[in-house]
Amino acid sequence: xxxxxxxxxxxxxxxxxxxxxxxxxxxxxxxxxxxxxxxxxxxxxxxxxxxxxxxxxxxxxxxxxxxxxxxxxxxxxxxxxxxxxxxxxxxxxxxxxxxxxxxxxxxxxxxxxxxxxxxxxxxxxxxxxxxxxxxxxxxxxxxxxxxxxxxxxxxxxxxxxxxxxxxxxxxxxxxxxxxxxxxxxxxxxxxxxxxxxxxxxxxxx
Amino acid sequence: xxxxxxxxxxxxxxxxxxxxxxxxxxxxxxxxxxxxxxxxxxxxxxxxxxxxxxxxxxxxxxxxxxxxxxxxxxxxxxxxxxxxxxxxxxxxxxxxxxxxxxxxxxxxxxxxxxxxxxxxxxxxxxxxxxxxxxxxxxxxxxxxxxxxxxxxxxxxxxxxxxxxxxxxxxxxxxxxxxxxxxxxxxxxxxxxxxxxxxxxxxxxxxxxxxxxxxxxxxxxxxxxxxxxxxxxxxxxxxxxxxxxxxxxxxxxxxxxxxxxxxxxxxxxxxxxxxxxxxxxxxxxxxxxxxxxxxxxxxxxxxxxxxxxxxxxxxxxxxxxxxxxxxxxxxxxxxxxxxxxxxxxxxxxxxxxxxxxxxxxxxxxxxxxxxxxxxxxxxxxxxxxxxxxxxxxxxxxxxxxxxxxxxxxxxxxxxxxxxxxxxxxxxxxxxxxxxxxxxxxxxxxxxxxxxxxxxxxxxxxxxxxxxxxxxxxxxxxxxxxxxxxxxxxxxxxxxxxxxxxxxxxxxxxxxxxxxxxxxxxxxxxxxxxxxxxxxxxxxxxxxxxxxxxxxxxxxxxxxxxxxxxxxxxxxxxxxxxxxxxxxxxxxxxxxxxxxxxxxxxxxxxxxxxxxxxxxxxxxxxxxxxxxxxxxxxxxxxxxxxxxxxxxxxxxxxxxxxxxxxxxxxxxxxxxxxxxxxxxxxxxxxxxxxxxxxxxxxxxxxxxxxxxxxxxxxxxxxx
Numbered sequence: 001x002x003x004x005x006x007x008x009x010x011x012x013x014x015x016x017x018x019x020x021x022x023x024x025x026x027x028x029x030x031x032x033x034x035x036x037x038x039x040x041x042x043x044x045x046x047x048x049x050x051x052x053x054x055x056x057x058x059x060x061x062x063x064x065x066x067x068x069x070x071x072x073x074x075x076x077x078x079x080x081x082x083x084x085x086x087x088x089x090x091x092x093x094x095x096x097x098x099x100x101x102x103x104x105x106x107x108x109x110x111x112x113x114x115x116x117x118x119x120x121x122x123x124x125x126x127x128x129x130x131x132x133x134x135x136x137x138x139x140x141x142x143x144x145x146x147x148x149x150x151x152x153x154x155x156x157x158x159x160x161x162x163x164x165x166x167x168x169x170x171x172x173x174x175x176x177x178x179x180x181x182x183x184x185x186x187x188x189x190x191x192x193x194x195x196x197x198x199x200x201x202x203x204x205x
Numbered sequence: 206x207x208x209x210x211x212x213x214x215x216x217x218x219x220x221x222x223x224x225x226x227x228x229x230x231x232x233x234x235x236x237x238x239x240x241x242x243x244x245x246x247x248x249x250x251x252x253x254x255x256x257x258x259x260x261x262x263x264x265x266x267x268x269x270x271x272x273x274x275x276x277x278x279x280x281x282x283x284x285x286x287x288x289x290x291x292x293x294x295x296x297x298x299x300x301x302x303x304x305x306x307x308x309x310x311x312x313x314x315x316x317x318x319x320x321x322x323x324x325x326x327x328x329x330x331x332x333x334x335x336x337x338x339x340x341x342x343x344x345x346x347x348x349x350x351x352x353x354x355x356x357x358x359x360x361x362x363x364x365x366x367x368x369x370x371x372x373x374x375x376x377x378x379x380x381x382x383x384x385x386x387x388x389x390x391x392x393x394x395x396x397x398x399x400x401x402x403x404x405x406x407x408x409x410x411x412x413x414x415x416x417x418x419x420x421x422x423x424x425x426x427x428x429x430x431x432x433x434x435x436x437x438x439x440x441x442x443x444x445x446x447x448x449x450x451x452x453x454x455x456x457x458x459x460x461x462x463x464x465x466x467x468x469x470x471x472x473x474x475x476x477x478x479x480x481x482x483x484x485x486x487x488x489x490x491x492x493x494x495x496x497x498x499x500x501x502x503x504x505x506x507x508x509x510x511x512x513x514x515x516x517x518x519x520x521x522x523x524x525x526x527x528x529x530x531x532x533x534x535x536x537x538x539x540x541x542x543x544x545x546x547x548x549x550x551x552x553x554x555x556x557x558x559x560x561x562x563x564x565x566x567x568x569x570x571x572x573x574x575x576x577x578x579x580x581x582x583x584x585x586x587x588x589x590x591x592x593x594x595x596x597x598x599x600x601x602x603x604x605x606x607x608x609x610x611x612x613x614x615x616x617x618x619x620x621x622x623x624x625x626x627x628x629x630x631x632x633x634x635x636x637x638x639x640x641x642x643x644x645x646x647x648x649x650x651x652x653x654x655x656x657x658x659x660x661x662x663x664x665x666x667x668x669x670x671x672x673x674x675x676x677x678x679x680x681x682x683x684x685x686x687x688x689x690x691x692x693x694x695x696x697x698x699x700x701x702x703x704x705x706x707x708x709x710x711x712x713x714x715x716x717x718x719x720x721x722x723x724x725x726x727x728x729x730x731x732x733x734x735x736x737x738x739x740x741x742x743x744x745x746x747x748x749x750x751x752x753x754x755x756x757x758x759x760x761x762x763x764x765x766x767x768x769x770x771x772x773x774x775x776x777x778x779x780x781x782x783x784x785x786x787x788x789x790x791x792x793x794x795x796x797x798x799x800x801x802x803x804x805x806x807x808x809x810x811x812x813x814x815x816x817x818x819x820x821x822x823x824x825x826x827x828x829x830x831x832x833x834x835x836x837x838x839x840x841x842x843x844x845x846x847x848x849x850x851x852x853x854x855x856x857x858x859x860x861x862x863x864x865x866x867x868x869x870x871x872x873x874x875x876x877x878x879x880x881x882x883x884x885x886x887x888x889x890x891x892x893x894x895x896x897x898x899x900x901x902x903x904x905x906x907x908x909x910x911x912x913x914x915x916x917x918x919x920x921x922x
Contacts (some may be wrong), residue, residue, distance in 0.1 A: 131227045135219075136212045138230075151210060158219045185226075192230030202233050 014198040019067050031060055033199055037133045038087060041126060045091040048098075059090045071201065079201045084126040088119060134199075138191035146184060153177055154184035256280050260288060260335070271295075271303055271408050276338060279322075286322055287338040291331065300332050306408040307334040309384055317375035319395070319405040336405070341397035344368070344472075348391055352475040365472045366518055368394075371402035373465060373515035379404075380458050380511060383413045387456060389464035390444045391471060411456050443467065443477055447502060459504035462511060466499025469518075491521050577641050584637030587689040591630040594682045598626045601678065614870065614892060622678065629682050677781060684708055702726035711774055713748045715740035731765050748779065751788040755795045762799045762832050769799075769832035773842065780847040786813040789848060797844050800831045811848055818850035825858050828865040843868045855879055863887065876902070877921070887911055 014033075017026035038056050047055050063086055070082050077085075142151055149170045156166050157177070167174040216223070263275040266287070277288045291303040310321045324334040350356040360368075372394055376386060386393075388409035395403040446463035448454050467478040473488045478500070488496075495517050501507045508514045524544035542549050601619060687708065690701050702721060706728045709718035715736040722728055722736075735757065742753040749757060754775075761772035776796060783789060790811040798804055804824030811818050829841045843866055845853070852873040853866070860879055864886040875897040884907045887893060896917050898908075908917050 131223060132216055134230070135223055135226055136216055139212055139215055151215065155210060155215055155218050158222055189226055189229045192226060193232060196230055197232040200232070 013200075015067070015201060018064070019071075027064070030199070033137070033195075034060060034063075037129060040129060040133075041084075041087050042091055044125065045088065045122075047091055047094055051094065055090060055094050059087055062086055062090060067201075080126055080130060081123055084123045085119070087126070088122055134192050134195050135188070137195055138188050141191045142184060142188060145187060146180075150180050150184050153180045154188070157181045253281055260286075263288065268292075269406065269408065272306070277335070279335065282322075285338050286335040288333055288335045290327075290333045297330075304332055304334075306406075306410070307332075309407045309410045309412070310334075310336070310405075313379055313382060313384060313407070315375055315378045317371045317402050317404060318379065319403045337403070339395060339397045339401070339403065341395060341401075344391035344394035344396055344468075347396055348471060348475055362473070363522065364400075366522055367400075368396060368402050369465075369469055369472055370515055370518050370522075372404060372468065373511050373518065375402075375404040376461050376465065377511040377515060379410075380413075380461070384410055385413060385456050385458065386410050386461055386464075387449070388444075389461055389468060391468065394468075413456065413458075446504070448504060457504060458511065459507050462499055462507050462514060463504075465511065465514060466496050466507075469499065470496050495521070580640040581637070583689050583692055584633070584640050587633050587686060588630065588637060590685040590689075591626070591633045591682060594678050594685075595623065595626040595630060597681075598622045598678050626678060626682070629679070629686075633686065680708075680712075680778070697725050698727040703728055706732065707771070710736060711771065711778055713739075713743060713754075713775070713779070715743060731768070735760060746782075748782075751784055751791060754779065755792060758792070758795065759799065767833045769830060773830055776847055777842065783847075786811060793845060793848055797825060797828075800829070800844055801825050801827055811850075816849065816851035817854070818845055818848055818852070819854040820845075820858055821856075823857070823859055826860065828860055841865075841868070845869060873897075884908065884911060887915065890915070 012020070014026050014030050018024055018030045020026075035056055038059050039052050042052050042055050042059070043049065063083070066082075066086065070076055076082065139151065149172070153166055153170065157163065163174050163177040163181075167177045170177075219226075259279060259281050260277040261280055263277045265273060266276045267274040272289045272291055273293075275288045275290065276285055278284075279286045289303075289307075291300060295303065304324075307321065307324050310319065311324070314320075320337045322335045322337070324332070326332055347356065347360060351360060372389070376389065379386060384407070386404065386407060386409070388406060389404070393404060393406040395405055397403070442450070444464045444467045446460040449456075449460045449463075469492070470476075470478040473492060473496075495514070498506070499508055499514055508517075524540050598619070601622065687701060687705055691705060695701050703726075706718050706721050706726070709715070709721070710732055718728075718736045719733070719740060722733055738760075739749055739753055739757050742749050744750055748754070758772045758776065761768040761775075776792065779792075780789070784792070790809060793811075794807060794809045797809065798807060801824060803826070804822050806822055807825065808821035809818070810821075828844050830844065846868055850869060851871060853869065853871050854875040856875050857878045861881055863876075863881050863883060866874070867886060870892050872892060873895045874893060877897050877899045882903070884903055887896070888910065890912060891914060893912075893915050896911070896915050898917060898919055899921065900919050911917065
C-alpha cells in the first residue's frame with residue numbers, strides 16, 4: 001500500500017501538536033478529550049466532587065509539563081503507566097493537602113494508602129477506563145458518519161441477534177444488515193485507531 | 206427505536222468485543238496500516254484515487270489529415286470516449302493547428318455538435334483531447350448504404366431531410382457563435398443509432414472576424430498559416446464553394462451554405478454533386494430549386510443565412526411551398542389539400558350540400574314572395590277602402606250638426622263611429638298581416654282565414670249600434686271587407702258567400718243575391734225562397750213597395766222567427782231613405798204588432814212635422830224586439846226607431862221599462878198612466894227637456910236624481 005502512504009501525508013498527532021508550543025489550539029482540543037477521562041479516575045481515587053475540576057486541571061498541567069521529559073527518557077515506561085502514575089501522585093497530593101487542613105478537627109482519617117488503590121491495580125483500572133473512553137468516543141463519531149440505524153444494527157448483531165431478525169425489525173434488506181454490520185465495525189476500529197494515534201504516545205516496542 | 210442508543214449502554218452491550226476492537230486499533234500494531242484503507246467504506250473514491258493512467262486500451266478508429274482518433278477507456282469516468290491525437294509525424298511546432306480544433310469544438314455547445322470532454326498533454330507532452338464516442342455511422346456510410354439499394358426503409362426521404370435539418374441547426378448555431386465549419390461533407394456528419402445527428406471534425410473551421418478587414422481570430426489561429434500542413438486534410442474539393450479555392454478570400458457563411466447544398470444533393474440523389482443540376486426529376490421541383498439556390502455560383506445568389514435554408518426544408522416537410530419555388534395557385538392548392546386532406550374533403554362536401562340548400566330555399570322564397578305580393582295588394586285595397594270609410598265617417602260627423610241641442614250627442618256619436626271605423630281599419634290591417642303571413646300556407650289554412658273573416662263581417666253587421674249615420678258606413682265597410690275575401694274565390698260552400706248573399710238580401714238587392722245562387726254558391730234555402738218570392742216586386746228605386754216590404758218583414762219574423770234580426774236590420778237599412786210618413790207608420794205599427802202578439806186596437810199616430818209619436822194600446826208591453834231577442838242590451842233598438850220621434854206620448858200604455866227607450870233621442874216624454882216606476886234610465890240623459898208624470902208615480906228623491914236639464918211636469922191627463 002505504498003500509494004496510500006503517498007496520498008496521506010504523515011501527520012503529527014494531537015498530543016505532539018499540543019506539546020510543540022505553548023497555547024497551541026490543539027491543547028484545548030486535547031483537554032476536551034482527556035478531561036472526562038481523568039475526572040472519572042479522580043473520582044475513583046476519592047477526590048471530592050467539588051474539587052475534581054481543579055484537580056483535573058492540575059493533572060493536565062502536570063501532564064503537559066512532564067510530557068517532554070517522558071518522551072525523551074531513553075527507557076521510558078508504557079504511556080498508560082506513566083499516565084496512571086501522574087494521576088495518582090496528583091490525587092495523593094490532594095489527599096495530603098486535605099489531611100493537613102483537617103488535622104485540627106479530625107484525627108480519625110484513614111491512611112492514604114488505604115484509600116488509594118495499589119498502583120498496579122490502578123494501572124489496570126486506567127487501562128480499562130481508557131479503553132472504554134476511546135471506544136465510546138469512536139462510537140460517538142460513528143453516529144455522525146452513519147445515518148439512522150447503522151450503530152443499532154452493529155450492536156444488535158454483536159449481541160448475537162440474527163440478520164434476519166434485525167432486517168425484519170428495522171425494515172431493511174438482510175443484505176444491507178450484513179453490509180452495515182461489517183462497515184460499522186470496520187469504521188469503529190478505524191476511528192478508534194485514529195483517536196489512539198492522536199491521543200496516545202506510542203510505546204516503544 | 207434505539208437509534209439514539211446512549212454511549213454507555215452501547216459500550217456495555219458490545220463489551221465482549223471491546224478488547225478485541227481496542228487491540229485492533231492499536232497504532233503500534235502493523236494491523237493499523239490496514240485499517241487506514243477505506244476500500245470498504247468508500248470504494249469508488251479509493252478506486253479513483255488509485256488511478257494512475259486515466260485513458261486505457263487505445264484502439265485506432267480513424268485517421269484524418271491532421272489527427273488520429275482512438276477509442277479509449279476513460280478509467281475515471283468509467284466509459285469509452287474518442288481520443289484525438291495529432292499525427293505522429295507532427296512535432297511541437299504544429300501542435301497549435303491541432304489544438305485549434307479542440308478550442309473551436311469546445312466553443313460550441315449544441316445538441317447537434319459533438320461534445321468535447323477533456324483536453325490535456327500526455328506523458329510525452331503531446332496534446333490530445335477527448336470527445337463523445339457514439340454508436341452509429343457516418344452519413345457517408347448511410348449514403349453508401351442507400352446507393353447500394355438498402356436502407357430505404359430505415360432512411361426515408363423524410364428521415365434524410367430531418368437529418369439535413371439537424372445539420373443546418375448545428376451550422377446555424379455555429380455561425381451565430383462566429384464559427385465557420387468550412388469542411389461540411391457526409392464524412393463529417395455522424396448519425397447515431399437513435400437518429401441523433403452530430404457534426405464533427407471542426408479542424409478546418411475558423412472564427413469569423415468581427416469587423417471587416419481585421420484578420421480572423423487572433424486567439425484561434427488562421428488555418429492558412431499552416432498551409433501545406435492542412436493541404437492534405439482537404440478531403441472533398443467537390444463540396445468546396447468556388448470562391449473558397451481562392452485562399453485570400455475572406456471566409457463567409459455562404460461557403461458553408463454551398464457545402465450544405467451539395468450535402469442535400471447527395472442525400473437526395475446519392476450521387477456526388479459533380480455539377481449540380483437543377484430540375485432533377487428524381488427529387489422534385491421544390492427541393493431542386495432549394496439545392497440550386499444553395500449552390501449558386503455567385504455567393505450573393507445563395508441563401509443569406511443557414512436558417513433560411515433550414516426553414517425551406519421545414520416548409521417542404523410540413524407540406525408548404527418553399528420560398529424559392531415560385532409556386533402557382535394550383536400547386537399551393539395541391540399542397541394545401543395534401544396537408545389537410547380530410548378537412549378539405551369534409552368542407553367540400555358540406556359546401557355542396559349547403560349550396561343545394563340555398564338554391565332550393567331561394568326558389569321557395571321566390572314563390573312565396575309572389576303569393577305574398579298578391580295578398581298584400583288585396584289587403585292594401587281593403588285598407589284603402591277602410592280609410593275611405595273613415596273619411597266618410599268624418600263627413601257624416603259634420604252633417605249631423607242639425608240642431609244646437611243635439612250637437613253634443615251627435616258629436617259623441619260621430620266619434621263613436623270614427624272609433625269603430627278605426628277599429629275596422631285596424632282589423633283590416635290585422636287581417637292584412639295575417640294574409641301576408643298565411644298566404645304562403647296551404648289552401649286549408651286559407652279557408653280557415655276566410656271563415657274567420659266572415660265571422661268578423663257578421664259581427665260587424667250584428668252590432669246593433671247601427672244607427673242612422675253609421676249604418677251605411679259600417680255596411681259599406683263590411684261589404685268591402687267581404688269582397689276582399691271573396692276575391693280569393695273561396696269554395697262555393699264557404700260561409701263568405703252566404704254572408705255576401707245575406708248582405709244583398711238585406712239591401713233588397715234580390716237580383717244580385719240570386720245571381721250568387723245561379724253561380725252555384727251554397728245558400729240557405731229559406732232565404733233563396735224569399736228572394737225568389739219578392740224579387741219581382743222590387744220597384745225602379747231598387748226596393749220593395751211598402752206593402753210587399755211589410756209582407757217580407759212578416760214572413761221573416763213569423764215564418765222563420767230566427768230571421769227577425771234580419772228583418773230589423775232591413776227596417777233600419779230601408780229607413781236610410783225614408784218612405785212617406787204614412788208608409789213608415791204602417792211599417793212600425795206592423796213591427797210593433799209582430800213583437801207584441803197580445804196587442805189589440807193598436808193606435809199609433811205619427812206627426813212628421815212635430816216628430817211626435819203617440820202610442821195607445823193596453824196590449825203593448827214591449828218596445829224592443831222580442832222575437833229571437835238577445836240578452837245583449839246595448840245592441841237593442843227600440844221598435845219605434847225608424848220614426849225618429851222627438852216627442853213620445855206613452856200615456857195609458859203598459860210599457861213598464863224606461864230603458865227600452867234608450868235608443869231614442871227624445872225631447873219630450875209623457876209617462877202618465879204607465880206602470881213605469883224606475884226613472885234611473887234617464888240619468889245622464891242630456892237630450893230630454895220635458896217629462897210628464899202622474900202624481901205619486903215617482904218619489905221625490907227619484908225625481909231629484911234626474912238631470913237638472915229635465916223639466917218634470919206633474920199632473921193628471
